Amino acid sequence: MTSESSTQTRQQNVDAAEIDKFSQLAHKWWDKESEFKPLHDINPLRLQFIDDHASLAGKKVLDVGCGGGILTEALAGRSASATGIDMAKKSLKIAQLHALEEKVGNVHYRLVSVEDLAAETPAQYDVVTCMEMLEHVPDPASIVRACAHLAKPGGWLFFSTINRNPKSYLQAVVAAEYLLQLMPRGTHDYQKFITPAELGRMCRQAGLDWAASSGLTYNPLSRQYHLCTNLDVNYMIACRKPTAA
Structure with missing residues (x-):
């Protein structure tokens, strides 16, 4: 397991404030009772x-x-060869350290x-995941x-994000950040939420075929997450890259 840095980026598609926000919380990534508890709770479902x-x-x-490797390690735990990438150095250090502590050998971070x-390694991966990132x-x-571009022909791609509507604002911002305090205030910017129609258009324009979708819902009484068919708030999609003609 090694770490390499890319100092010359073709496109800096990052928000410095977002990187700083998660860097300040980096030491808490693997604390299941911290601000990252929701990610730990939904991880078995998305996996x-x-x-x-x-x-x-x-x-x-x-x-x-x-981030800190919560999903990456879980992917490796299903006997996959997993690589995790991020632009937050502190989060990657935590991911690397945890993998070393847990002796996870089939995981790599960059x-x-x-x-x-x-641009460096096109069409190299059987599966590409991008979860809880697009809205940041x-x-x-x-x-x-x-x-x-990174997926092999016939490969699978998975995205998750938050829908943009009054219900998602009430649940993902007002309830989650202020009332239930499931995550820190300011974690999400409602204006950056993405509707399924918008994400579907992005996928089509990238040459991907939408294969399946699932919503994620939270029960405040049981304090548990469940998969559902409703995509009103949190949702995931599965796409397939067409095989070469």
């Missing part, structure tokens, strides 16, 4: 959604915007933008295009 479609065992997988990696960058369509 199963991915594995059900892509059959991870033996696959070469890329986790874009991996400090590199997805656009730069796509200036140009989400660029991320989707780069992910599509």
Whole structure:
């Protein structure tokens, strides 16, 4: 497991404030009772959604915007060869340290933008995941295009984000950040939320075929997350890159 840096990026599709925000919380990534508790809670659900479609065992997988490695390690735990990339150095250090502590050998981390990696190693991955990231960058369509470029023909791609409507504002911002305090205030910018129609258009423009979708819902009484068919708030999609003609 090594770390490499990319200092010359073709496109700086990052928000410095977002990087700083997550860097300040980096030491808490693996604390399941911290601000990252929601990510730990939904991780088994999103992992199963991915594995059900892509059959991870033996696959070469890329986790874009991996943060502290919560999903990346889980992907490796399904016998995949997993690489996680992020632009937050502190988060990557935590990811590397945790993998060492847990003796996870089939995981690799890099400090590199997805656009730069796509230019460097196109069509190299059986599975590409980009979860809870698109709503934190200036140009989400660029991320989707780069992910599509990184996937092999016939490969699977998975994206998750938050829908943009009054219900999502009330649940993902007002309730989650202020009333239930599931995450720090200011975690999300409602204006950056992405509707399924918008994400679908980004995927089509990147040459991807939408294959499946699932919503994620939170029960404040049981304090548990569940998959659902409703995409009103948090949702995930599975796409397929067409095979070469």
